[in-house]
Amino acid sequence: MYRYDEFDERFVRERVAQFRGQVERRLDGSLSEDEFKPLRLKNGLYLQLHAYMLRIAVPYGTLNSAQLRMLAHIAETYDKGYGHFTTRQNLQFNWPKLKDVPTILELLADVEMHCIQTSGNCIRNVTSDQFAGVARDEVEDPRPTAELIRQWSSLHPEFVWLPRKFKIAVTGAEHDRAAIMVHDIGLKLKRNDQGAVGYEVIVGGGLGRTPMIGKVVREFLPKDELLAYLEAVMRVYNSEGRRDNKFKARVKILVHETGEEEFRARVEEEYAKLDGPTINAPEEEVERIAAYFAAPTYEALPDVSQVLDQARAIDPELDRFVEQNSFEHKQPGYIALTIALKEIGAVPGDMSADQMRAFADIAEKYSFDEFRVTHSQNLVLPHVKKDDLPAVHAALKAAGLASANAGLITDIIACPGLDYCALATAKSIPIAQAIAKTFADQERQKAIGELPIKISGCINACGHHHVGAIGILGLEKGGRENYQITVGGDATEHAALGERLGPGIDAEDVPAAIEAIVETYLAEKQGSESFIETVRRTGPEPFKTGFTAFIESRAVESEAAE
Amino acid sequence: MAKDHRAGSKVRGEKLPAILMASHLLEGDTVFKTDAGWTRDPSAAKIAHDAETAAAMEAEGKAAAAANLVIDPYLVPVDLTDGGLPVAKHFRDVMRQKGPSIHPDMGKQAEFPPLR
Numbered sequence: 251m252y253r254y255d256e257f258d259e260r261f262v263r264e265r266v267a268q269f270r271g272q273v274e275r276r277l278d279g280s281l282s283e284d285e286f287k288p289l290r291l292k293n294g295l296y297l298q299l300h301a302y303m304l305r306i307a308v309p310y311g312t313l314n315s316a317q318l319r320m321l322a323h324i325a326e327t328y329d330k331g332y333g334h335f336t337t338r339q340n341l342q343f344n345w346p347k348l349k350d351v352p353t354i355l356e357l358l359a360d361v362e363m364h365c366i367q368t369s370g371n372c373i374r375n376v377t378s379d380q381f382a383g384v385a386r387d388e389v390e391d392p393r394p395t396a397e398l399i400r401q402w403s404s405l406h407p408e409f410v411w412l413p414r415k416f417k418i419a420v421t422g423a424e425h426d427r428a429a430i431m432v433h434d435i436g437l438k439l440k441r442n443d444q445g446a447v448g449y450e451v452i453v454g455g456g457l458g459r460t461p462m463i464g465k466v467v468r469e470f471l472p473k474d475e476l477l478a479y480l481e482a483v484m485r486v487y488n489s490e491g492r493r494d495n496k497f498k499a500r501v502k503i504l505v506h507e508t509g510e511e512e513f514r515a516r517v518e519e520e521y522a523k524l525d526g527p528t529i530n531a532p533e534e535e536v537e538r539i540a541a542y543f544a545a546p547t548y549e550a551l552p553d554v555s556q557v558l559d560q561a562r563a564i565d566p567e568l569d570r571f572v573e574q575n576s577f578e579h580k581q582p583g584y585i586a587l588t589i590a591l592k593e594i595g596a597v598p599g600d601m602s603a604d605q606m607r608a609f610a611d612i613a614e615k616y617s618f619d620e621f622r623v624t625h626s627q628n629l630v631l632p633h634v635k636k637d638d639l640p641a642v643h644a645a646l647k648a649a650g651l652a653s654a655n656a657g658l659i660t661d662i663i664a665c666p667g668l669d670y671c672a673l674a675t676a677k678s679i680p681i682a683q684a685i686a687k688t689f690a691d692q693e694r695q696k697a698i699g700e701l702p703i704k705i706s707g708c709i710n711a712c713g714h715h716h717v718g719a720i721g722i723l724g725l726e727k728g729g730r731e732n733y734q735i736t737v738g739g740d741a742t743e744h745a746a747l748g749e750r751l752g753p754g755i756d757a758e759d760v761p762a763a764i765e766a767i768v769e770t771y772l773a774e775k776q777g778s779e780s781f782i783e784t785v786r787r788t789g790p791e792p793f794k795t796g797f798t799a800f801i802e803s804r805a806v807e808s809e810a811a812e
Numbered sequence: 813m814a815k816d817h818r819a820g821s822k823v824r825g826e827k828l829p830a831i832l833m834a835s836h837l838l839e840g841d842t843v844f845k846t847d848a849g850w851t852r853d854p855s856a857a858k859i860a861h862d863a864e865t866a867a868a869m870e871a872e873g874k875a876a877a878a879a880n881l882v883i884d885p886y887l888v889p890v891d892l893t894d895g896g897l898p899v900a901k902h903f904r905d906v907m908r909q910k911g912p913s914i915h916p917d918m919g920k921q922a923e924f925p926p927l928r
């Protein structure tokens with residue numbers, strides 16, 4: 251894991267001291283809210299419906315047990331005893347008081363954490379594959395790249411006031427788990443025909459009110475040219491991105507309005523003007539960073555674990571958990587384990603301070619003191635010995651963290667929505683809870699198989715609804731909450747935006763509508779097709795038909811009731 | 813700078829009676845205007861029944877924001893319960909009067925009696 255050097259340490263401490271001064275000036279009245287707001291947003295502090303909200307950066311989703319214990323301490327001392335993991339692999343506290351925030355930042359700095367780059371029109375916290383360094387389909391670990399970009403972007407004077415926020419995601423794997431096609435820049439580590447490692451560079455993806463799939467701007471960028479090329483992209487965006495209209499300010503709009511070809515040409519033109527060697531990181535620095543992400547010292551183990559096989563044979567719950575939540579590790583005898591923060595009826599992504607402490611102990615003891623946050627609001631223990639799985643499962647179960655539904659229909663992404671968010675037009679979390687309850691039966695979930703549902707409480711799309719196999723968007727219509735449903739969205743290498751099935755419906759009708767959509771899938775499904783594979787083959791038409799029939803049946807029912 | 817707030821009530825139509833709602837600077841908590849100052853108790857909010865009172869409250873809210881006591885004060889149209897207590901007309905404002913629907917143990921609903 252990356253550790254701060256003196257430079258990082260000093261930078262973070264200075265920022266804390268600076269913010270402490272700003273809060274003091276706000277409290278004594280020398281800063282007005284209009285003056286203070288941009289400053290607090292630069293430090294991840296928002297104002298929501300009931301309280302302030304503090305967003306803490308988790309660079310590329312990697313944490314250790316000491317950090318999680320500190321988060322538990324902060325949750326208990328300065329908040330209401332829990333935290334919320336988000337789709338950007340960050341953590342949010344929903345109830346901090348303004349006067350406590352400088353102290354919270356101080357405590358975070360003690361464990362090498364901060365809230366910088368979690369808000370505002372800067373390059374935001376870089377996200378990555380939760381199975382980085384673990385996956386068998388990986389060309390190279392994406393975390394050193396993510397860390398390099400973090401260091402370059404944190405301090406880059408040219409890019410602190412961009413036209414709009416800027417989000418970068420990196421993957422090193424064949425299968426995209428980092429949603430790189432829907433980020434401002436997506437990077438994919440790959441090999442060219444000569445076997446050299448480099449990046450495919452995708453620009454102009456994004457969600458929000460104008461969702462777009464990114465365009466490949468460079469098929470292959472040699473690895474050591476990364477920062478200079480990124481700088482060229484940022485320069486074109488910084489000078490040509492629109493600052494007159496916030497809704498048209500993201501780079502996706504610039505790419506769209508300029509045209510893919512022309513945008514590519516402008517980037518290359520800018521790139522030709524830059525002096526690469528003065529911008530690109532020196533090789534020693536790249537190696538220094540990479541060394542932090544060296545694989546832990548694994549034991550040499552057989553790939554099959556007798557201990558685990560025997561335990562699974564007599565414990566169906568363990569068996570089901572391992573079947574559903576484990577991910578193949580490149581090291582024989584090890585496994586990566588997804589911890590779904592999605593118990594039926596729970597708030598997606600929420601974790602109590604007690605659970606944090608229990609989980610910190612588990613990560614320390616069984617996973618080389620490391621864990622990951624996923625963009626599906628789940629956690630991952632990246633390196634668990636198969637022999638240890640029965641003990642890990644027992645410990646997770648005792649902490650209420652052994653939900654065997656990773657990737658299934660009840661593993662739902664939901665943004666905070668109207669329960670917290672000041673921008674929301676409708677609730678989001680209660681919809682996720684109602685759907686999870688409807689599909690609580692384990693056998694039923696298993697029969698339906700992989701089905702990512704994603705819910706947002708307004709068009710900003712923090713819950714990624716555009717790229718949910720089923721997407722749900724909460725809006726306000728005629729003074730009531732109203733939900734639009736889409737199918738066919740996909741955040742992977744097959745990136746696609748979902749298509750709307752019909753008119754919006756009431757909150758109470760959403761679970762039954764999802765059931766109708768699932769019925770259509772089960773009727774249309776061929777062989778072992780997953781939901782999204784079926785939609786890809788059939789298109790949305792059969793789902794629209796099923797949905798229309800559902801709406802008509804509802805109308806008849808409500809007439810009968812009147 | 814990115815907007816992190818949709819201030820103001822979203823009610824269309826009848827704007828009275830109304831209460832005045834804001835966020836407390838220090839706590840971030842929702843507060844309501846009273847005759848004497850501000851309260852955290854939704855049932856103690858002062859109710860404006862006429863446009864003059866509402867305008868006066870709004871002006872006091874602006875002054876309190878300028879004095880760095882509260883943030884984003886705005887008038888919230890309400891219906892009155894049988895007991896004469898103000899319940900916001902819009903579901904977003906109701907959420908602020910109560911607290912998160914998913915955590916009945918948090919926010920105003922956990923501390924104060926319901927508006928009846």
Ligand code: HEM
Pocket residue numbers: 296297298303335336337338342414417455456457458459460500664665666671672673710711712713714814815816817
């Ligand atoms: C106070 C809370 C929040 C505010 C004010 C907020 C604001 C916004 C806004 C305005 C956008 C649209 C940006 C654009 O299209 O230019 C957006 C997008 C997004 N936000 Fe949030 N958000 C909040 C909470 C969250 C949370 C909790 C998450 C993670 C669960 C999140 C993750 C995202 C993501 C992934 C997107 C869409 C990707 C994109 O930027 O295109 N946000 N947010």
Ligand code: SF4
Pocket residue numbers: 665666667668671672673674675678706707708709710711712713
């Ligand atoms: S999608 Fe809308 S409601 Fe949900 S967190 Fe983002 S801004 Fe808030």
